[in-house]
Amino acid sequence: MKLKLELSKERKVLIVCILISVFLLLIGVLSEIKGVLGNTIILSAFIIITPQLIFNYINYRNLKEIELHFPHFLRDLVESTRAGMPLHKAIIFSSHTDYSALTPHIKKMAHQLSWNVNIIKVLEQAKERLKRSETLARVFRILLETYNSGGSIDSTLDSLSSTMMTIQDTEKERKSTLNQYVIAMYVISLVFIGIIVGINWLMVPIFQAMATPTGGVSPMGGVITNPCNTCLQVADPACAPCGIYAGICSIFGSESASIGCYYLALFFSISLIQSMMGGLVAGQIGEGSVVAGIKHSLILMCVTIAAFLILVPLGLIGG
Numbered sequence: 158m159k160l161k162l163e164l165s166k167e168r169k170v171l172i173v174c175i176l177i178s179v180f181l182l183l184i185g186v187l188s189e190i191k192g193v194l195g196n197t198i199i200l201s202a203f204i205i206i207t208p209q210l211i212f213n214y215i216n217y218r219n220l221k222e223i224e225l226h227f228p229h230f231l232r233d234l235v236e237s238t239r240a241g242m243p244l245h246k247a248i249i250f251s252s253h254t255d256y257s258a259l260t261p262h263i264k265k266m267a268h269q270l271s272w273n274v275n276i277i278k279v280l281e282q283a284k285e286r287l288k289r290s291e292t293l294a295r296v297f298r299i300l301l302e303t304y305n306s307g308g309s310i311d312s313t314l315d316s317l318s319s320t321m322m323t324i325q326d327t328e329k330e331r332k333s334t335l336n337q338y339v340i341a342m343y344v345i346s347l348v349f350i351g352i353i354v355g356i357n358w359l360m361v362p363i364f365q366a367m368a369t370p371t372g373g374v375s376p377m378g379g380v381i382t383n384p385c386n387t388c389l390q391v392a393d394p395a396c397a398p399c400g401i402y403a404g405i406c407s408i409f410g411s412e413s414a415s416i417g418c419y420y421l422a423l424f425f426s427i428s429l430i431q432s433m434m435g436g437l438v439a440g441q442i443g444e445g446s447v448v449a450g451i452k453h454s455l456i457l458m459c460v461t462i463a464a465f466l467i468l469v470p471l472g473l474i475g476g
Contacts, residue, residue: 167212170212171209174204174208177204178200178204178205179201181197181200181201182197182198182201185197185198193404193407194400194403197404198400198401198404199404199405207455210451210454211455213448213451214448214449214451214452217446217449217451220287220289222258223258223262223287223293224292224321225257226257226259227293227296228317228318228319228322228325229256230251230254231296231314231315231318231321232315232318233247233254234248235311235318237250237251238311239311244276244304245270245279248263248266248267248270248276248279249271252267262286265283266280266283269282276304277301277304280297281297283297284297284298284301299317300313300314328445332443332444338439338443339453342435342436342439342457343435343439343453343457345435346435346460349428350428350461350464353424353427354468356424357421357474357475358473360420384399384419385398385402385403385419401422401426402426405422405425405426406418406421406422406475409421409425409466410469411475418475420475421469421475428465429461432454432457432458432460433454433457433458435454436452436454436455436457437450437451437453437454439453440452440453440454
């Protein structure tokens with residue numbers, strides 16, 4: 158007996174990304190160069206995380222599109238049941254209508270019903286397939302309870318359709334009201350980069366001027382050189398961020414031993430984290446879901462990377 162293992166497209170992509178990342182990390186380790194290892198760590202994280210974020214967002218948008226068309230499907234069922242059709246025949250009849258992303262689910266239900274599968278089992282399986290949506294799960298649960306109790310199906314379907322449309326209208330109104338706060342998150346990210354430019358312009362030249370030629374102690378009694386210099390020849394897990402910092406500096410063409418490199422890498426890392434979190438917050442504010450913020454995070458991270466690619470060669474960040 159052969160056991161066939163089927164993987165979803167997301168799992169296949171994840172496995173491929175992990176294998177590529179492991180290969181890149183091996184190259185980084187075997188090179189024994191901190192900058193190369195840092196670059197491979199950054200690239201590996203990007204290769205693994207980005208496709209999963211994109212898949213999550215695609216699934217989220219697909220689910221929202223299903224929710225958007227579901228009231229129209231319920232409305233068609235109302236018309237068919239009020240015309241005298243039983244529910245299972247109404248579903249089969251409605252499967253010929255295009256409901257965008259909802260259509261494959263309706264066709265699957267219709268195919269099952271055409272093979273005389275019990276309608277309760279069909280509805281339960283549909284509820285399981287769409288359980289990621291709390292709204293649709295509640296709709297199926299109410300529909301099942303009504304069908305099992307012998308209640309008025311057409312009245313229940315009509316009530317569910319009207320309720321879903323009201324919820325969607327409320328969501329649209331809330332989204333348009335809160336769009337100004339989403340824009341504010343974009344402005345905050347740009348202002349954050351501006352603050353970094355100001356801090357860099359103020360601090361890095363002072364530290365460079367105070368650094369001793371031998372990298373020793375400044376007249377003020379503090380070590381002014383790149384703090385990661387002590388990690389260059391040390392195999393310590395605590396020094397892992399320094400490998401990433403060295404990789405960031407090499408991407409921007411900054412001297413890894415300079416204090417400017419340290420602040421460039423530090424500011425770049427902070428800016429990326431701020432962009433990612435700011436985008437997630439924008440999604441939560443605008444659409445009521447952190448997953449919806451993935452697109453905002455990707456946009457803000459791209460803007461941040463582009464800003465650093467422009468500002469670093471101009472000498473406004475780093476040094």
